[in-house]
Amino acid sequence: MKSSSRIFENFSLYAVTDLKGDSAGIIRKIESVYRGGADIVQLRSHCLTDSQMLRIGEKVKKIARRYRRLFFINDRLDLAIALGADGLHLGQNDMPLPLARMIAGRAGCRFKFGRSTCCLKQARTAIREGADYIGVGPVFETPTKPGRTPVGLEYVRQAARYVQIPWVAIGGIDLGNLALVMSAGAKRVAVVRAIFLARDPERATRTFKQKLGD
Template sequence: MSREAWLDFRLYVITAQSNHPGKPVVDVIEQTLIGGAQIVQLRNKTGTRAEVLEQAKALRLLTRKYNVPFIINDYPDIVIETDADGVHLGQEDMPVAEARRLLGPDRIIGISTHNLDQALAAERDGADYIGVGPVFPTDTKPGRAAVTTSYVAEAARHVSIPFVAIGGITLDNVDLVLAAGAKRICAVSAIVGSDDPASVCRSFLRRIEAAGGKAEIANKKSLTVNGRQELTSARTVEELVQQLGQQNKKLIIELNGVIVQRAQWTATELQDGASIEMVHFVGGG
């Protein structure tokens, strides 16, 4: 199968031994493949090279059995040794051009990105796909600030190569990510840390399929309103107030920490990822 065909995936799964202590990685990943996972990455940041190699050999056999591409994080030499399909790099790892020199023209090279500048640089450098994230806070990337769905929307508008949204994505928030324009989803702990990885994979795939091609959903914004996530087509504060049925109430509205005066509601545009506090007050004497 060609590299382009391998990249026609929707659900990307990454290993995470810490999410399933006592369960072999191969057994957990096989459950994800039974559930429909379409690409697998081996990510082991704590093991020795020998341990990573052992896992890679086992996962290479498993992914061949299910005819899905197999990616290894950080180790292009192990990619070659196990005949894996590609490598995934971080921003601090070797340049894409160096990885391409080592791996040749036919293997997949992906790279994590955290902003649009990095995404466009990866595209120029010849990456086959990029990771966009972490979309939400995640224990997999402790200390890394969430990029929110705003960056997902930017990638959808400006990046030509495939991108996969990753980081803190669960069945509770995946619709927000898809609405921002993502077509490919990677979930780690939500899948491999679950009691039934196969079932969770099927649920993710149903959500992704349901969102496919719905432009009216992709044009909506993800906002945080009084601490809760809202998906809305509202363009301004005034439209949001009306959509939420609050137009007849006395409100104080704070947008990203700044109070918006009533006279400015119509002119104040909303951006994806904005945080809004609406306080309803009752006058008294």
């Protein structure tokens, strides 16, 4: 298997789950996304219990290894440590990144850490704190971030010009607007609904990968 660092260095498609429904259905959908070529799947849910997340996460970890891909956890450092995830994504209101890295290190975990950002100031702060990558967005309006004003393509252009660590455009990205995001300078995108709510998630994933040049 490729090392996790090598996979991370070359990723282009980062799929973010919107976990709802029965566990078996969720796991089947996630496996179809890995099969379609997603480099990273982030487990995110605001409606599942911790025990459900742990059960799903254990199975997803095995699937990720089988397909030689990565799996990240959203927000929850404790779950990421318990599951032995490859990475942890933190929002602006989550714990300080240096503290999260210190706790993970004491637990023997070497995660890739990401931070959500909506402007260059936040990006520079995240980089200074040691983020391995940042999220740039939300680029477009999205129901997964209600009440959040989209940053538009201008921040994508700024990130392409000024951000020197890996970054991923996120927020309302679908196959209809992907070309606009790429023309603004994005080489990596994170996708939620356009993959996980697609009629055929595997096919949608493959199409994203093809359009991203993989």
